[in-house]
Amino acid sequence: MIWLPIGASLFSSNIGSGHFIGLAGTGAASGLAVGSFEFNAMFILLLLGWVFIPIYMSAGVYTMPEYLRKRFGGQRVRVYLACLALVLSVLTKISVDIYSGALFIELALGWNLYVAIVALLAITAIYTVAGGLAAVIYTDTLQTVIMLIGAFVLMVLSFQEVPYNELHVKYFQAVSNQTLKDPTTGCGYPREDAFNIFRDPKTSDLPWPGMVFGISISSIWYWCTDQVIVQRTLAAKSLAHAKGGCIFAALLKILPMFIIVFPGMVSRVLFPDEVACASPEACQAVCGSSTGCSNLAFPNLVLNIMPIGLRGLMLAVMLAALMSSLTSIFNSSSTIFTIDIYPRIRKHATETELMVVGRIFVLIMVGISILWIPIIQAAQGGRLFDYIQSITSYLSPPICAVFILAVTYHRTNENGAFAGLMVGLLAGAIRMILDFVYPAPYCGDNDTRPIAVQKLLSVHYLYFGIMLFGLTLIVTVIVSLVTAPLGNKYLIRLTWFTRHLKRSRDDLSMSYVDEETEENKTKDHEHEQHTVSRGRKVLDWFCGTGGQNAPEMSKQERYEQLLTMTDIKETKREKVILNLGAICVMCISVFFYAYFG
Numbered sequence: 001m002i003w004l005p006i007g008a009s010l011f012s013s014n015i016g017s018g019h020f021i022g023l024a025g026t027g028a029a030s031g032l033a034v035g036s037f038e039f040n041a042m043f044i045l046l047l048l049g050w051v052f053i054p055i056y057m058s059a060g061v062y063t064m065p066e067y068l069r070k071r072f073g074g075q076r077v078r079v080y081l082a083c084l085a086l087v088l089s090v091l092t093k094i095s096v097d098i099y100s101g102a103l104f105i106e107l108a109l110g111w112n113l114y115v116a117i118v119a120l121l122a123i124t125a126i127y128t129v130a131g132g133l134a135a136v137i138y139t140d141t142l143q144t145v146i147m148l149i150g151a152f153v154l155m156v157l158s159f160q161e162v163p164y165n166e167l168h169v170k171y172f173q174a175v176s177n178q179t180l181k182d183p184t185t186g187c188g189y190p191r192e193d194a195f196n197i198f199r200d201p202k203t204s205d206l207p208w209p210g211m212v213f214g215i216s217i218s219s220i221w222y223w224c225t226d227q228v229i230v231q232r233t234l235a236a237k238s239l240a241h242a243k244g245g246c247i248f249a250a251l252l253k254i255l256p257m258f259i260i261v262f263p264g265m266v267s268r269v270l271f272p273d274e275v276a277c278a279s280p281e282a283c284q285a286v287c288g289s290s291t292g293c294s295n296l297a298f299p300n301l302v303l304n305i306m307p308i309g310l311r312g313l314m315l316a317v318m319l320a321a322l323m324s325s326l327t328s329i330f331n332s333s334s335t336i337f338t339i340d341i342y343p344r345i346r347k348h349a350t351e352t353e354l355m356v357v358g359r360i361f362v363l364i365m366v367g368i369s370i371l372w373i374p375i376i377q378a379a380q381g382g383r384l385f386d387y388i389q390s391i392t393s394y395l396s397p398p399i400c401a402v403f404i405l406a407v408t409y410h411r412t413n414e415n416g417a418f419a420g421l422m423v424g425l426l427a428g429a430i431r432m433i434l435d436f437v438y439p440a441p442y443c444g445d446n447d448t449r450p451i452a453v454q455k456l457l458s459v460h461y462l463y464f465g466i467m468l469f470g471l472t473l474i475v476t477v478i479v480s481l482v483t484a485p486l487g488n489k490y491l492i493r494l495t496w497f498t499r500h501l502k503r504s505r506d507d508l509s510m511s512y513v514d515e516e517t518e519e520n521k522t523k524d525h526e527h528e529q530h531t532v533s534r535g536r537k538v539l540d541w542f543c544g545t546g547g548q549n550a551p552e553m554s555k556q557e558r559y560e561q562l563l564t565m566t567d568i569k570e571t572k573r574e575k576v577i578l579n580l581g582a583i584c585v586m587c588i589s590v591f592f593y594a595y596f597g
Contacts, residue, residue, distance in 0.1 A: 001232075003241040007248025008144040009232045010045070013329075014249075015147065015256065017322040018093075021100035022385030023256055024264030024298035028275050031171075031194025031265065032596060033206045034385060035257035037215055039197075042250040042589040044219040046582050049246030051496065052224040053233050055407050057242070058493040058500070060566045062234065064227050064403075065340040071406045071494045072414035073486075073508030075344065080421055081399065082340035085227055086333055086365065088395055092388050093228070093329045095369035100295070101322035107299045108315055114370070121366060124323045124330070143323065144252075150310075150317030151259035157305050158263040161270060167262070168195060174268045178282045187443035188278025190268075197596045210462025214393060217469045221396035225403045227332040238567070240574040247581040254588065257596075260298070267297035274300060280442050290442070333365060334358035375436065393465030394432040398424025401472035407496050409477070410488070416480030424472040431456070431464055499568065 026034040061067040064085070069078035102116040109116070162170055172190050193199050198208040223229050236242035268275045275297045277283040280290035287293035302314040338358040343349060349357070398421050405412040434457060438449045447454060459467075492498050492505035570578075 001235045001241070001245075002237060003244030003248060005138060005141040006232055006236055006241065006245030007252065008141040010229060010245060010249035011252040012141075012144040012147065013228055013232065014041075016093075016097045016326070017101035017104065017318050018096040018099075018388065019256065019385075020151075020260055020298050020318060021103065021295050022096070022388060023260040024267065024301070025294035025296075026385040027261035027264030028268040028297035029292065029294040030191050030205050031196070032257065032261050033193075033197050033199055033204075033211065035261045035596065036197045036206070036211045036593070037219075037385075037389070038253045038256045039589050039592050040211075040215045040219055041223060041253045042585055044216065044223045045246045045250040045253070046585060047220065048224045048230070048233065049243040050582065052230070052403075052407065053242045053246075054239060054568045055494065055496060055499050056230065056234060057239060057568050058566050060493075062231075063336055063339050064225050064230060065336060067494075068402075068406065068417070069340075070508060071491075072412075072417055073490070074414045074418075076418045077402075077414060077421065078340055079344060080418070082336050084395065084399065084425070085336055088226075088392075089228075089329055089333050090365055090369050090372065091395075092391050094326065094365060095372040096388055097322055097326055097329075098366075098369055099373045101318060103295065104299045104302075104318045105315070107296070108303060108311070117370060120319070120322060121326075123319075124326045147317050148252075148255065148259075150313050151255075153310060154302060154306065154314060155259045155263055157310075158266040158301060161305055162266045164262075167265060167269065170269045171195075171265050174272045174276055176273045176276045176278055176282070178273070178277060178279055188276055190276075194265075195596075197593065207460055207462065210460055210466070214460075214462030214465045215389075217397050217400050217465050218389065218392045220404070221400040222392070225399055227336050228329055231332050231335065238570075240570050240578060243578045244581075247578065247585055250585045251588075254592070257592070263301055264297040267301040268294075270304070271296075271300045278443065291439075330362045330365075334362050337361045390435065390461040391432065393461040394428040394435075394468075395425075397465045397469035398428065398472040401469050402476060405473070405476055405480075406494075410491055410495055410497070411480055411485055412476060413480045413483060413486050415483040416476040416478070419479040420472040420476030423475045424468055427471060428468055493566065 023034055056067060059067055059070055061070060063082075065078040065082040068081055069075070098117055098120065101120055102113050105111055105116040105120070106113045111119075171194060174190060176188055178188070191205070193204060197211065199206055199211075201207040201209050233242045233245060236245060273282075274286050274293055277286050277293050283293050284290045287296055302311060306314060335358070338354040338361075342354060342357055342361075346353070401424070402412075402417045402420055406417070434453055438453050438457065440457070441447050441449075449457070486508075487506075488498075489506045490508050492501045492503060494505070
């Protein structure tokens with residue numbers, strides 16, 4: 001792939017229906033600070049292109065667990081990371097996107113929530129199963145155009161209803177009638193710092209140290225080590241195109257603040273009784289969730305201020321956002337399962353079996369995600385984006401810490417990485433479980449939770465993410481230092497400092513079992529050359545499992561293909577253009593931080 005579809009695919013894989021619903025809802029509930037997540041991503045995307053992708057490419061890997069297997073050897077870290085990546089896909093991606101997309105369709109068309117879910121999944125599954133990664137990336141490019149056109153139209157209509165200069169006044173007057181009848185509780189009023197990104201470090205909903213450092217930790221996990229995102233950049237025809245895609249995606253990340261967050265704030269001004277409901281009873285009547293209805297901000301805006309034809313366009317936008325994210329997640333989750341987990345269960349699985357099992361596994365993930373939707377509706381005061389970020393802050397910092405040490409510190413070994421991941425998982429899981437078991441009381445209610453739980457949960461989730469990252473870092477380094485180091489011959493082209501080395505690497509990831517598996521795959525492949533039935537041919541064509549008649553590559557052809565795949569050379573002209581582009585992106589991000597700070 002060249003840089004343009006890669007950048008578009010990075011953006012549309014990230015901006016799903018959960019982003020439209022979640023960003024607009026959080027903007028309506030607490031102001032524009034949530035836009036800082038987008039400005040921060042501009043820096044982290046450059047980190048992906050300039051630090052992580054060169055290492056992944058030179059290592060010649062297809063998945064992130066595969067990289068850790070090559071870097072550390074053994075199976076523990078690879079299998080654990082693969083399993084956790086799939087769990088995070090269910091908790092923060094698939095279930096969120098399904099819920100938010102179906103919520104929009106429920107409001108727009110009057111369908112039952114779960115009927116809408118089934119319809120969405122049926123459409124999405126067809127072209128994901130039939131097309132594979134190439135179809136997903138090209139479709140993402142088209143859907144990015146659709147999303148941006150529709151969102152720009154909605155932004156213009158929103159600012160026609162409430163001009164930008166008036167929004168600074170009217171937002172603070174956007175209070176529901178329920179709140180006005182009982183002003184003593186203080187619930188339902190807009191935040192005084194609604195138009196500031198940098199907020200009080202102790203008392204605010206999004207403290208500025210967490211919004212600078214805590215977000216960066218979660219963002220490094222998401223943009224630099226998550227299979228859904230990295231898989232797109234690994235599809236680049238060269239390192240220069242991978243970097244170009246990162247720059248293009250970073251520039252597109254300017255837009256969500258203006259096309260999603262600000263319209264969400266306008267929605268609160270126009271529909272305060274629905275979007276800004278304050279009491280559990282009122283919210284339950286409005287949207288069926290007693291914790292809040294801010295998630296209605298974006299759908300209400302679309303359905304009430306857009307003319308009939310444009311409503312259809314925005315329905316297409318939401319479907320595009322939903323499907324582009326889901327297809328990316330389905331494809332990447334299937335890749336992780338079939339490459340990193342299933343071969344441990346069945347060592348002699350054929351290529352056809354892996355393709356079919358990967359698609360069946362996606363169906364299982366979807367089922368679990370649907371069962372998780374009621375929990376999403378109640379979490380984090382009903383604010384979808386806060387739910388996503390809190391779960392990420394509980395589970396992703398250990399992964400981020402291990403990857404940073406893997407690419408920068410040669411002394412890190414498998415024992416240290418596994419110990420750090422286990423300690424981090426234990427601490428993060430305890431906090432996450434307590435969050436679900438002891439939800440925060442509604443505004444105005446007494447806090448009846450045990451004192452110890454109150455103290456622990458009073459630490460903001462972004463601060464907790466920073467502490468969890470530090471804990472994992474310390475444990476990983478200490479255990480690595482007191483156990484045997486890896487020899488330098490095993491680290492060639494696997495760290496930042498060895499990425500350009502040309503000599504061959506002793507591969508820790510290859511064992512007798514792996515070699516035996518490869519031999520059996522070859523035998524099974526030869527066995528599959530025999531004539532198959534017409535029904536099987538149709539299935540192979542639809543699922544992409546046909547092609548057994550493709551000619552086998554010789555060892556020399558495989559070697560040449562590997563050289564091409566792991567080549568990270570750049571011309572002097574490419575370096576100058578890309579570095580100037582990266583500097584421009586950073587300057588733009590700093591400007592917006594300062595302007596909205």
